Amino acid sequence: xxxxxxxxxxxxxxxxxxxxxxVPDDITIDMVDIFRNKKYTAEMVKQIVEWSKESGQKPVxxxxxxxxxxxxxxxxxxAGLEYVENRCLMVEHRRIExxx
Numbered sequence: 001x002x003x004x005x006x007x008x009x010x011x012x013x014x015x016x017x018x019x020x021x022x023v024p025d026d027i028t029i030d031m032v033d034i035f036r037n038k039k040y041t042a043e044m045v046k047q048i049v050e051w052s053k054e055s056g057q058k059p060v061x062x063x064x065x066x067x068x069x070x071x072x073x074x075x076x077x078x079a080g081l082e083y084v085e086n087r088c089l090m091v092e093h094r095r096i097e098x099x100x
Contacts, residue, residue, distance in 0.1 A: 002027060020051045031060040033089060034067055041072040049079040064088055 003011035006018040017023050020032070034044050041063060048061055060082040063072070068085035076083035 002029060004032075020047055021054075025055070029057055029059045031062055033062045033064065035064045036067065038063075038067045038069050038072075041067055041069050042075060045072040045075045049075055049081065052079060052081060058082075060084060062087070062089065 001012070001014060002023055003014055003016040004018070004020055004023070005011065005016050008016040010016055020029070023029065032044075032048055034041055036044070045061060048059065052058055058081060061072075061076050062084045063086060065086050065088050068083075073083050073085060
């Protein structure tokens, strides 16, 4: 987990970065979990798309319940980034654990 939150310096003992652009280049990001008010989602996806072009990384964009917007999904689709909408990671993790 690599926390990105401009309001924090540390989350769960991990250094917290202001933006995705501040994450060191040697760190691979497989997924970005957007857990904010949906009015910010499209702008966050724009930043992820720009970062993806610069870094060459292609993270999955995961939006929590009631966080996705059509604009954000379209931005991700246009950039060729996988986009998961309105799904809770904890719920999905528990569901998958139950299937094993």
